[in-house]
Every structure is written in structure tokens, then in C-alpha cells.
């Protein structure tokens with residue numbers, strides 16, 4: 194009788210411990226990977242406006258604000274607030290405000306001189322001056338560059354690489370998830386002859402997981418000088434609507450470039466606590482300079498079966514996460530503490546109360 198009681202107790206104890214703890218440290222099929230593009234988007238798109246025209250500024254800033262989209266504006270630093278060609282340019286106050294609202298201000302050289310018209314030393318001087326001037330007026334670091342006139346060669350590319358994180362050419366094309374050269378990024382030129390093809394650009398990027406950079410110049414209600422690189426306000430509005438509907442991640446060049454570098458240099462590791470079955474954690478780390486490389490990476494996590502709702506936290510703060518078809522998407526800045534994923538439910542609530 195005593196023996197039977199003992200056996201029943203033992204079975205009960207084992208059953209209870211399995212209910213509460215399950216098998217310690219088992220991953221139950223959880224996997225984690227870093228999404229190619231933020232949010233698990235199908236592709237990436239950057240809107241990159243050259244020269245800094247006032248007409249473009251006044252036209253596109255409100256349209257982008259309505260869609261909550263940020264773009265890159267590449268200014269000719271010594272000409273800001275003046276005139277380029279025959280067109281007026283936006284001033285530093287406007288660019289500062291744009292930057293405060295999340296837009297990127299890139300360098301388009303100090304004087305718009307083409308790289309093949311200056312020596313390597315003069316080029317370095319132009320880049321240094323442009324970078325310092327923009328930073329002084331905007332207050333933030335300058336990460337992106339655009340070759341004036343699209344001109345570049347091997348030597349100038351190497352000089353540019355000393356100053357910026359990425360550079361855009363006017364070479365026609367898309368960039369793969371890992372661009373061949375961050376200092377020779379390809380782009381699609383927005384000009385009247387290309388307007389009929391622009392929806393196709395977004396489709397191509399979305400279908401093939403590419404990074405589309407659109408290189409734009411004048412956008413507005415009128416084109417007084419018959420400038421070729423022009424897009425009307427109506428066409429721009431329609432295009433932004435289309436781009437926004439394609440599931441692309443739309444972000445400035447410098448943000449996408451940092452995402453790429455972080456994605457290629459970060460490691461996501463899973464760990465499973467011994468005493469809990471309703472929780473696991475992820476560390477996302479790299480050896481990059483965190484003061485520059487702080488763009489959130491999207492983690493794609495396969496959840497155990499039946500985990501339909503989870504709580505995601507890091508350093509005691511709740512992180513935004515979204516569950517779709519058993520996959521959890523988390524946006525997290527690397528090197529920013531352990532990310533804890535907990536199955537949402539009564540047990541996790543109790544465990545939370547007692548401080549697990």
C-alpha cells in the first residue's frame with residue numbers, strides 16, 4: 194500500500210513537473226533570422242532628391258508627411274538658399290526642419306563640381322567642406338553622397354568612401370540585398386521620358402527583393418525652364434500612392450545602407466531558460482559603432498505551436514512585436530540588451546508576478 198502510494202506520488206510529481214516545466218532547455222522548433230528588409234518588407238525603396246530645389250521642397254515635403262515617408266535630399270552645400278541653374282534652392286532653416294522630421298540631408302558636393310573635373314586632393318576638400326557645412330547647419334552627421342552629374346571613377350570612388358557610408362550614382366539599375374559596392378549604388382532616374390515606367394520599378398523591386406533608389410530633381414506645379422528631370426505634383430502624388438501600396442520598405446538611403454551593414458554583421462542567438470517553458474530570449478549583437486549603426490533590424494521568429502500571442506520586452510520595456518501565421522516580427526536595435534519573448538497567458542502572468 195505504501196509502495197503504491199509512493200508510485201502514485203511519483204507519477205503525480207513527474208506529471209506535475211512536466212506540466213509546469215516540460216523538458217528544460219528544449220527549443221521546440223523556435224528559429225530566428227534577420228529579415229532582408231525592415232518589417233519583413235518585400236523590397237526597399239529610397240527617394241533621393243538632388244540639388245535641393247525650393248519648388249521640390251515645397252511640393253514634396255507635405256505629400257511625404259501625409260504618408261509618413263522620409264526621403265533623402267542631397268544639397269549643394271555652398272549654394273543652399275541661393276540659385277542653381279535658373280532654379281531657386283531651399284535654405285538651411287528648411288533643411289534643418291526637414292531633418293528634424295526624419296528626412297536625411299545628404300551631400301551633393303560643396304559646389305556641384307563633377308569628380309572628373311578635380312584632383313583627388315580637391316575632391317577630398319570639397320567632400321570635407323560639404324560634410325562639415327551640412328553638419329554645422331543641420332546638427333546631424335552626413336552619411337550619404339550623390340555624385341554630381343553621375344560622374345565617377347575608381348579613384349574618386351575611393352576618396353568618397355573615406356567620408357561617407359554610401360554613395361549613389363546615376364547608373365541605371367536596382368541594388369541587390371547585398372549591393373556589390375555601397376559607394377556605387379545604382380538608381381532609376383525620374384525624368385519625363387521615364388514616367389510611364391515608374392510603376393514597373395516598384396513592381397520589380399517588390400517581386401525580386403531589391404533596393405530601388407529613385408533619383409529625382411524638380412517636382413512641382415510648374416516647370417518654367419523646361420527642365421528635363423521634372424515630375425508634376427499630380428504624377429508625384431500618384432506615384433507615392435503606388436509605391437506605398439507595394440509592401441516596400443520606404444526609407445532614406447542612409448537608413449537602408451545602415452540596415453544592410455547591420456544585417457550583414459549582426460548575429461541573433463536564441464536561449465531557453467531551464468525553469469520556464471513559456472519564454473525564451475534573443476540576443477542581437479554586432480561589433481559595429483552603435484552611435485552610427487542604430488537602425489532597428491527586424492527579427493523573424495518562428496514561434497512554438499499554439500503561441501498565438503506573446504509579450505516582447507527588453508530591459509523591462511515592452512518592444513513592439515507583431516504575430517502573423519505563427520511568425521513573430523520584432524524590430525530591435527542591435528547591442529541593446531536581451532529580448533525576452535513570453536507566451537501570453539495565465540502561467541506567464543503568474544510567473545511575472547513572482548519575478549521570473
Ligand SMILES: [Zn+2]
Pocket residue numbers: 243244301305341342
Ligand atoms: Zn545635381
